[in-house]
Amino acid sequence: MKTMKSRRGGNDRGGIRKRGPTRTDRDGDMDMDASGSRSKRTRPDGGRSALGGRVSGAGAGGRAAGSGSRTQARDKNVDLIQRAIASTESQANIRQSKRNAGKPKEQLEKFSVRGWKESKASTNKDEGREALVAFLERRMNSFTKSGPRIRITQHDHKKGSDTLVVSVRPDLAEKMLRINGNTFAGVNITVAPYNADDALVNELAPADATPGSTADTKSKMQAILNKRYYAPTKLLDMSDLANDADLQAMGIFNTTSTESKFFPALMKVWEMRYASSAERREAVESASLANNRLNNISVVTSLAQTVPDIKNLDLSNNNFKDAQAMIGWRWKFRNLTFLDLTGNDFSSHPNFKDTMLKWYPKLQILNNVQVRTPEEVALQKKTPIPVQSPFFHDDAQIGENFVRAFFPGYDNDRSGLASSVYDNESTFSLNVNTSAPRSHATETASWGEYIKKSRNLDKISHLPARMSRSFKGVEQIREAFTSLPPTRHPDLVTKADQWLFECYPIPGLPDPTGQSAFGVGGLSLTVHGQLEESVGGKIEIRSFDRTFILGPGNTPGGIRVISDVFCLRAYGGHEAWTPDALQVPQVAAPVPGPIPTATPAAAPGGNAVDGYGLPQPGKSDAQLQQEQMVVQMSAKSGMTIQYSEMALSGNGWNAEAAWKNFEQLKASGALPPSAFVASA
Known part of the structure; x- marks a missing residue:
């Protein structure tokens, strides 16, 4: 087996060597690299050559032997050697660059x-x-x-x-x-x-009249914010920034670079004003970015992270041409009730109103026109568990019952949980995403407790390491569970907005009893949420994604976890999970009448697959009845099959209540044209 050889010169005879006084570096720390590493010191700094060994003729402690002329000659030789080495290394680097040409550059x-x-x-x-x-x-x-x-x-x-x-x-x-x-x-x-945002304020310092004075730049930004914030009305007025005399004096708009960095830096300074994220969010109810000649929101997108709970937003007299110019704020500002986009080309688009209603479920006033009443906003259904139809297909509530039991068990009794829903063929793996964006409301938390078990395949390519971080069987899974920090998940009922669940049926899973050669049916269940973690008395908050493959088994509850993949990342918030008001319309159909005899292909909408609404092998009675209700809803309302199904499922398949909601939304113009079947 090859061993590491010392890079020192021939004087290094091995063993313990008596050295002179302890070396320290310029900052006062012990210089751990003073011996044994390559150095560029020449003899006047200790009798060392560029290769790290002692220069010939130098004694202990760097004392030279011989006359001064010999010393000068030797120094000259050292200089020649150094230049030769530098030349050789340069040529080697050039050759190495040529060899590496075309190879993908490693991401750092x-x-x-x-x-x-x-x-x-x-x-x-x-x-x-x-x-x-x-x-x-x-x-x-x-x-x-x-x-x-x-x-x-x-x-x-x-x-x-x-x-x-x-x-x-x-x-x-x-x-x-x-x-x-x-x-x-x-x-x-x-x-x-x-985090690039953290450095923006510092990067803007050269735009100040006193280059390098970061403190002065922050002070001036604070003064600008003080002038533009109106506490009685909780208004942050960022309109017409280009004509602000103070910003012009700072030279903010002199270059494209400083202009693009200015607004995120300003929002960072705003955050520094408050001791907590809750205090910061409550301070602002209205914001204005009017008259800023914005083509899109790319340079001001951080507003949605800094003041996400605003109710009023003025974007008038900018240059937004279409919805794409605002796409970064889709699903943001979940409490927005007033939005002004007058003076933008986007306002004249045919789908402008429908798009804004879809993006902002509480929006009532758009371009100074009422588009929803408070009553219509209040009618939006709240569910005990945030299910987004049609992405949650869970017959007999198997998936829902599983998550209601699993996460309290994971918080309180992981050993018992491992025995109750895992078996000897179950697998579990954990991966940590350290590069995921985090919410500005939280600090960066350490990953030390997790990193040794992380199976992030983007960063771990060594096969033995990958295999050792996949845990199979009850005992290995129990050991992995108990080694991870204690956690506390939000309550599923009282804090349902902090969760999102997706559930899909999957066929052909291995049958643990061996009775079915073609496999058995199961569920793919993905959970997105957050957790509190306790390490050394400190509470950290993180976001997570956890995907389970569930199937029948010989466990105490009859359900076994075939696969469990747990992904942890920095806390990123949950605002994007709020169900869209139009994605689950609060509409429904009348009480079902006789079973239709027509095929669904002839039903209004024409977008149902063959066999929809008709008995078929493997189709349950409950599914058949629901499909027939959808066909009737489509025939009576004129809506497409897709919207008719969403209407019914959004109202718990209560036909009477759903039809009443449908009439209300249709009368208010809240339903988009795409919800209805196009005329022949």
Whole structure:
């Protein structure tokens, strides 16, 4: 077996060597790399050559032997050797680049390092940047027992900023996170995944009259916000920004780069005003971005994260040409009741009203015209579990009963849960998505408790590692469960808005009894939600996605988990999960009459598949009755088969109540033209 050979010169005889005084670097820390690593120091700095060994003729401690002329000659030779090595390395790099031409460039992960500007190294000429990079390399190498030495080849720092952005390979991400909280040159530093928004304020500093003065830039932005915020009406007025004299004096709109970064930075400064996200969200009920000549919302999209609960939004006199210009705010602003888009080309589109009603379920006033009444908004149905038809097909409530029992069991008795719904063929895997975007309302949480079991296939390519992180059988799953931090999930009834469920029937699952050669039916159940995690007394909030494959089994409840895939990510909110008002119309059909004899292909809408509404092998009586109700609804209302089905399912298949809702929505014009069958 090959062993790692020392890079030191011939004087290195191995064993314990007596050394001189302990070396320290410029920031005052012990220099762990002072011996054994490659150095570019020449003899005047300790008698070392560019290769890391002692220069011939140098004694212990770097003392030279011989006369001064011989020393000068030797120094000259060292300089020649250094130039030759530099030339050789350059040629090697050129050849390496040619060999790598055409190969895909490896994606690096970025981390921000903060807190180091208060260290003893900050007095260095480069503000301590190089000393910090060397420190990070030393710490990561201390976590590695073998292999090539880790080097940080990409890092970026803006003068005056307290953030060093470091780029490392994905397999080094865990090591970088382990440095979080370590002491560098007398101060504790913070290491976290890089968030571009956090650096925007610092990046805008050169636009100030005093380059590098980040504090002054923040102060001026605070003054602008103070001038544009009206506390009595809770209005944040960001209209006509280009003509703001203070912003012009700062040079914000002098370049495209600073202009694009300005608004996100301004929102970041706004967030700093408040101690909590709840206080920030309650401070603003109305916002205006009128008269800003916006072609789309790309540069102002962060408004939806900063003030997501606003009720009134003025976007008048901009340049939005169609819905695509606003697509980033689709499903956002879930409490919006007033929206003004006058003076935009989009307002004249035929589908303008229908699109805005679909995007904003509580919208009542659009372009100063009432489009919904408060009563119509109030009629929107609330369900105890957020089911989005037609994506939740759960016969006999098997899926719903499963989740109602599973998550309390996972929070309170994981060992018992493993025995009750898993068997020896069940599999479980966990993967951590460290790069998922997080909500601005939360801080970056550590992944240390999970990373060792994470089976993120984008980052783990080694087959043995992949296999070892897949757990099969009750005992392995129980062991994996009990090793993970304690959790608490939101209550399914009182906090239903924090959950989203999807359920699909799937055929052909393995039959554990061996009685069916063609397999048995089961369910694919995907759960999206959030959880609170307790580690060392600290509570962290995370988002998760968990996919189960369920089938019949010999477990105590008769249902077994065939596969369980658990994905954890930073908390990202749940606003996008709110069901769209028109996606589940509150309409229905009359009480079912005689079973129709016509085929569904001839039914109004013409969009039902053959056999819809007719008895067929494998179709249950309940399904057949529902299909017949849909056909009748379509015939009477003139709606398509699809909308008729959504109408009925949205009202719990109560024909009387559904028909009443249909008439109300039709009279108010809330139903889009696409809901009805086109005239022949």
